[in-house]
Amino acid sequence: MKDKGRRSRVTQILLSVVNNLEHLKIPLTHILSATNDFSYTYRIAILDDVQFYRAELEHYDKENHSSKRQNTVIIKRYPSDRRHKFRGEKQFLTEIEILSGGVKHPNIVNLLGFCVEDSEMILVIDNFSNGFLDDYLGNLKDNTWEKRLKICIDVAHGLHYIHSQMEDQKMIINRDICTYNIGLDENCGAKIVYFGDSVFLPPDQKDEALYLDWIGREYHIDPEYKKTSKVKRESDVYGFGVILFEILCGRSANDPIYLKESDLGLAHIARRSFSTGSLEELIDPIIKEEVRENGFVLNRGPNNHSLHTFITIAHQCVAETQDQRPTMKVVVNELEKALLFQTNNKDNPKLLLEDIKQATQNFHNDNWIGGGGFGKVYKGNLQDGDGSKTIVAKRLDTRFGQGEQQFLSELQILLHYKHENVIGLVGYCDENDEKVIVYEYASRGSLDRYLNDTSLTWVKRLNICIDVARALDFLHGGVGKQVKVIHRDIKTENILLNNYWKAKLADFGLSLICSINQETDYIIDHACGTRGYVDPLYRQSGFLTIESDIYSFGVVLLEILCGRSTFAIHKHEGHFLPDFIKNNFEEGKHAEVVFEQIREQIMPQSLTTFQEIAYQCLHLDREKRPTIKKVLMQLKKALVFQVSYHSFMKAKFLQVH
Template identity: 60%
Template structure:
């Protein structure tokens, strides 16, 4: 047993309990799949109850939390070149040290018989990936609801970047729609901390020089060129998510790849500069904004939409120095929401 495994032994969950809960990983329980990266199941664990999970503060080792039993089980395939035990324990360590309403709560993990599994709180309304590109699902997400989801994620990132205890800072390093869950109240919660990096106190303006890892359509172009990872790299990735929510499509939708192999980011940046970004917004939002729409006040008003588009454009600036801090992003998104509801 590794030292990290010993450190988090109180969070270990037996493979037999997970197999029992998912009927041996039956497809019936699958709620999402991320290429060859991981498969997500929703199931009820009967071996223990869940309450106050993950945080070691004030918790007796060996005691499992008590409360709701429905959980999300993230199963990582063995032999994955991008993800191994090191990445799994990075995520366990991050989630164990961070408490925020917009960051998922860790329940436990399992490393057994070549299986690597993470168990987190249930996100009843699935992941953002289940909505983008699906017009039936995107119809559920009114403009106001989309704004609130964006604000939730922005608040989580602001917390990681500038509100952590002991003045340390976390760079998430993999913000994308795969890592944004939605709970029963449509509150957004981020996970996917496997590549995250902690910077010690008073180094918020410093960079980590690390060989780039990430999804090509979300990756900071400056980081891609220089291997210089900064919190502004998270800002860029979040900007891509803002644009996805605006346009209702994934960043790598073929419609964008026809124009740029980098996907939505460069296409939207060019469209903003030429004044035609509004033409790219989700047709569902356009219908809801139409004067002929029977559903009143579901679509974005002009001030709200333009405030949103401007901050999204600033987030995906090509260089790190041009991008806003997450504090500024939160402020602008809240302004967009206030324009919408007032």
Template identity: 30%
Template sequence: MSSPIQDLDYLIIPLKDILKATNHFSNKNFIRQGGFGKIYKGKLLRSGELIDIVARRLDGKYDQGSKEFWTEVSMLSRLKHTNLVSLVGFCDEKNEKIVINKYEAKGSLDHYVTDPTLRWTKRLEICVKISHALSYIHYDVGRDFSVIHRNIKNSKILLDDNYEPKLAGFELSMTTVASQRGRLCIDYPCGSTGYVDPTYANTGSVTHKSDMYSFGIVLFEVLFGTKAITDNRDIKLAKEAKSRYENEQLEDLINPYLRTQMAGESLKIFSDIAYDCLKECRVERPSIRTVVMKLEKALEIQRLQEKKALKEEIAATREKLDKNEKTPFIIYPESRSKSKIFQMLNQRSGKADYRHVLQEKINQLQGGNPILDIRAFERAFSDWKKASCFELSMTTLASQRGRYVSIILVVALYDQGSKEFWTEVSMLSRLKHTNLVSLVGFCDEKNEKIVINKYEAKGSLDHYVTDPTLRWTKRLEICVKISHALSYIHYDVGRDFSVIHRNIKNSKILLDDNYEPKLAGFELSMTTVASQRGRLCIDYPCGSTGYVDPTYANTGSVTHKSDMYSFGIVLFEVLFGTKAITDNRDIKLAKEAKSRYENEQLEDLINPYLRTQMAGESLKIFSDIAYDCLKECRVERPSIRTVVMKLEKALEIQRLQEKKALKEEIAATREKLDKNEKTPFIIYPESRSKSKIFQMLNQRSGKADYRHVLQEKINQLQGGNPVRLFFRY
């Protein structure tokens, strides 16, 4: 097989791998019919990792070597932007032409344009980000070519799990020399009915302003909550939108629920730029740079309006609370569980700290009323006596869709005038990093000091350190990311100050749904001048027993290397599967770890199940750097930059080892399958359901396509024997 485009061999994916990924293009994997063929989803093994993909299979009615296929591959292999669809690879084999993209879980924007639960602010964000993608393909200064998309429409905008948009559909795109991007290009008209620039359709002359027309249609779809093409019929959205705009009747077409969310000025800026995109004379249409600027302004105004409305709502809620000292102000749509809530609240009504605002703001969806998540409410109050913070889940019901959306806030309570309160607020307002906890806001009012952070669903690392199901690779990833967070607060070159955390421990490392770690607990932190970050600072010792640097505890002198000691304790906790503080007792983990390390007995302390997962060299690098962090002489402790480098190396080696082991296991499994053509090879730890398994397998044994390996590997839990089920489908 040879490709008409050179140097793309690294993107070639064998047809057999695609067939396996899509289950031979089964109907269960079918997504929809695209403009050039059918589209399928699947799971593709790539570089040792199983990834979700979309396979776009060119229809047989298009000629072999189709221009559109190679245009798509060529464009996506050269264009890289966070809001462009990702090219995984392609296949040009046995009369099959297939483009493989990363799967975006929410599908395309056309499924959401008419959905009123996609709120106005989110719609604005999607439009802003797609405008950035268009600006990149039109004008990126790092390239010698510019791209005209020629097929912009809502079905070419894909959305990931977080509604992050990705521009797709480059099969009709064309390039121009970057220095001549303003000139006309002549080509046979293409695009989609309802979106294509009329001047291009009538004359065959196309410019970047043709993309602006198509994007203008998308903007009006997003604004109105209406599709330009309904039941395969062009509703002439451009004509209708322009007429209503010119007669100041635009609001008649906007979904009423969406209109209630829009700030007036935001709406005006948005509709103005959308209208300008549809101007008949292309010269009068704005450039994408102007569109980006206008859309960003509309979004900024919208957010300011929402922030103002939120403050007013909070103030109104507090006013109601002030008038009703003993009973919190709660809104709910029905009386179910009302008595239970009030029973719980009345039990707390005599407490001095009872005036906290429990419900400040919840999302509102069409037809939905706010309700309280009763179980979260119970947990919040039952834990109140035990901790200085609690979690409260606020839930909104979207009656149209029958689904719930929850926002959970963590509220920390401080003493009036507390230094720690202002330290926390000051630090988190100035520090922004993907692995630092996010500050939502704070309150300092009527003897109340409250810090609001984004809720991280998995809680803190201390709940998982002793859990052997938190695998070694995931532990390494957590440590690497927290080291990046520490490197940022210690050394970020963009700031004139450096931060010493002073309270690093496992309970200050929060984990989101995907075990992405967030460093928290900045109430004890302190700053130094960036140029003097290596000097001693004198302050009253603080921190947590079992984690605090002994030199700091004894002398009151602290440096960034004090954070390294505390982080070293966390590293050994992660390594051993043991907590430094157990039942409120310091188990002297540092002393024990150092002793075992120096006597080459470290493995005696590692959880055996974790040890079986560790690559030897990865373990050595990890334990070496953890030991160095605990050195008594602070000068001998590594800097955070060294720690980052070592931990990344340990993680890299671990991943390579796992990849190698996986390949060997798959090879061994296939070898067993080849020796056993008719009987599946099964290993299981007990005999239960054996007969049922064999009954199922025997029903399949005569099939010609029975040789595919359907299950290669399953998770192994502590104390359990691996169950590997291999059979031919």
């Protein structure tokens, strides 16, 4: 009777939840039609009595409830027979609650619809055309080490999101992280596809454990959880660590080759091999070139830096106790570092710490030229062949345990996005807990020093603006890349000038890389940047778009015009430059905001063109801000007006004389 009561309560909860999701309901007749009454030919897998089908199903317009087109989807059919119905209801209820409850991430499957009719319980989710990761392990021979790393990073991002990045401080423990529950799309992008046994972790229970009957796959389950029933986020980390070793070795954790050696499977063997220094023997031979007497040589697989970074973090993940395992934030950082080492293997500008110390006189105070949230910046002379070259070294301040992500972000961008108006990377160091990025030296320093310098003529100022606009055009996708870079901290302090007044955009520690073709045009992120420059809509809502960079660039343009920084204006006027400009423009005082010492130089058409585009950049409605291409075009036009005017005046002067 007790069991019957429990089942009845689950059924009641199930009905109340699905009744609130009317817009996601799909008639059973449509699913039966799409699968030909659940024909075997459409079925792709059976996992724990849940049947998976791949089929074409009509896509519904949620507003109008009208079909628009056929989409390939995955249909999950939960068991409804008496023996499995109670567990099936619980899993179905948990999945629909989680996937419809604000869990949105590129590496977590989307809930497209559901059906609860007759005795059927069905979820409709994204298609993963390459099947489950477990099935795909045998096909990894066709994938380079770089592709394998990207699969790992995808899953890591999904786990990091549910562990610590959800809104309202929600946290989820998946409890069944394994290769069976990871789907791969047509590009081998990985998504976590199963949450049937997941649990919400209350916000006030961050570092505490839940005590639940253990559940999961025999060779992926956290041994401490299995032994004590204590489940934490670190339990997911363990399962993910097993996945890392499966991808490294190209075999399932319960492959007979491992069970023959230990009935505890791959994780146990990997820990033992790591301690004896023989782990490389387990690596998938497909990615090895050969083994020579003098060492381990890799072909399509990892270089030494990438391999060492990957193996170290994988080993930490499968530590036997929960408190020895890293957080998923740390795991993501280490895997991205491994990818960074791998993708830059051919031309890896890694520098020795000793060489950087020698160049900067051991980071001596006499060589210190500035700094910020990342750490201190030093000038130095680095040995370059028979001579030396002047460089700038930015040293991460590790005292507060911060900056790791900024270091990786900046390094990734500077390695992959080279442009004449983006500061050049000389090299980097990640050694002995020291993280240093070394740049080309910009002899004139940052633009903020020259705002009120009369030697910076209007033509020079226009050329600097055009240089920065070119850099932003490149980063926002102006060269046809499949991703765009949002800088997030555009300000005069981050615009450097060389001896010829050429401008170079710098400081990419806060920058974000996102796909040009992503479904939404914004990233939801904790707002960051510099007061006086940051887009007010981004600061208020956390919605970041490339138009946020446009706003910040608009502030820079007007600082260059005014000859004063936004901070100087705030100090004297009580508000930052955007409000100061707005007030003056509304009162028709356009000319009064221009730096007095260059006012006479500026040709009226040049000034009007410049002011109009700069003012548009500050529009509070993002959709009314110009694209960087339009800004660049108008700045060039302002320069043409100015140069043409000077040429005309010069010709006129020569005629007179």
